Amino acid sequence: MLHINEVIVVEGRFDREKLRRITDAPIICTDGFEIYRSKALLSSIRAAAKDRGVIILTDSDGAGFRIRNYLKQCLGGVEVKHAYVPRVEGKEKRKSTAGKEGILGVEGIDEAKLTEILSRFADNEGAPAGEKITKQMFYDDGLSGGADSAARRRALAHILNLPPRISANAMLDILNKAYGFEKYKSALEKLDKDKIV
Numbered sequence: 001m002l003h004i005n006e007v008i009v010v011e012g013r014f015d016r017e018k019l020r021r022i023t024d025a026p027i028i029c030t031d032g033f034e035i036y037r038s039k040a041l042l043s044s045i046r047a048a049a050k051d052r053g054v055i056i057l058t059d060s061d062g063a064g065f066r067i068r069n070y071l072k073q074c075l076g077g078v079e080v081k082h083a084y085v086p087r088v089e090g091k092e093k094r095k096s097t098a099g100k101e102g103i104l105g106v107e108g109i110d111e112a113k114l115t116e117i118l119s120r121f122a123d124n125e126g127a128p129a130g131e132k133i134t135k136q137m138f139y140d141d142g143l144s145g146g147a148d149s150a151a152r153r154r155a156l157a158h159i160l161n162l163p164p165r166i167s168a169n170a171m172l173d174i175l176n177k178a179y180g181f182e183k184y185k186s187a188l189e190k191l192d193k194d195k196i197v
Contacts, residue, residue: 002115002122006053006081009045011067014094015057015106022115023122026052026174030067040164042074047161049078051179055121057083059105083117085109130181133172141188144168152191159187 004025010016016027028045035041045054056071058064072080085106091098092108099105106114138144142152153171154164160179162171175184 002118004055004118004121005123006055006121007045007048008055008057008083008118009071010106011058011064012105012107014092018107018109018111018114019057019118022111023118025055030058030071032063033067035067035070044162045071046075046078048174049075049080053079053081055081055083055118057085057106057118059103060085060087061099061101061103061105064105081121083121085117086113133175133181133184135168135172138168138172143171156187156191159190 002023002025004023007026007028008019008023009028009030010019011030011032013029013031016029019025019027026048028041028048030041030045031038035045048054054071054075056068058068068082085104086109088104088109089098089102090104090108091102092104094107135144139146143149143156144153146152149168153166153168156162157164157166157171160175160183162174166174179187
């Protein structure tokens with residue numbers, strides 16, 4: 001498993017699932033062209049990128065390059081690294097026909113090849129320092145299992161510049177991989193101090 005400090009931005013959820021088998025890096029999806037419409041999604045990427053840096057890994061088709069270039073423009077002033085998949089003809093296993101350009105996207109590329117591509121970004125020093133945030137902590141802090149848990153999670157997501165509809169598991173994952181325990185506790189203190197929920 002590759003440890004990568006930066007946030008990796010991919011186009012879709014199948015890309016994300018593939019990368020989760022290769023790296024422990026936080027991964028954010030653009031949901032294809034949704035990135036053009038969602039200010040919240042772009043804001044989340046921007047915040048994560050400012051904190052950790054970003055690696056853009058999109059498909060090597062025209063749509064992938066449009067998304068990559070759009071993100072590069074929107075993230076001006078932030079360190080942006082680029083990872084590229086080779087242009088390989090074929091179709092993804094889950095699809096009945098090949099894409100418009102007839103090439104494989106991130107999800108279709110062999111895991112060994114993706115590992116090779118991402119290994120140059122690897123940092124084997126480990127995840128953010130500090131205690132690991134657990135599901136029990138989420139429960140104890142009122143972020144799961146309670147009547148107001150969803151509202152508290154949305155408020156915490158707002159403080160951390162994360163998408164408001166993020167699930168408890170997704171929030172836990174990105175907190176542990178991108179933010180760390182101290183930032184989590186600091187955001188919780190702000191949430192309770194401001195009595196947001």
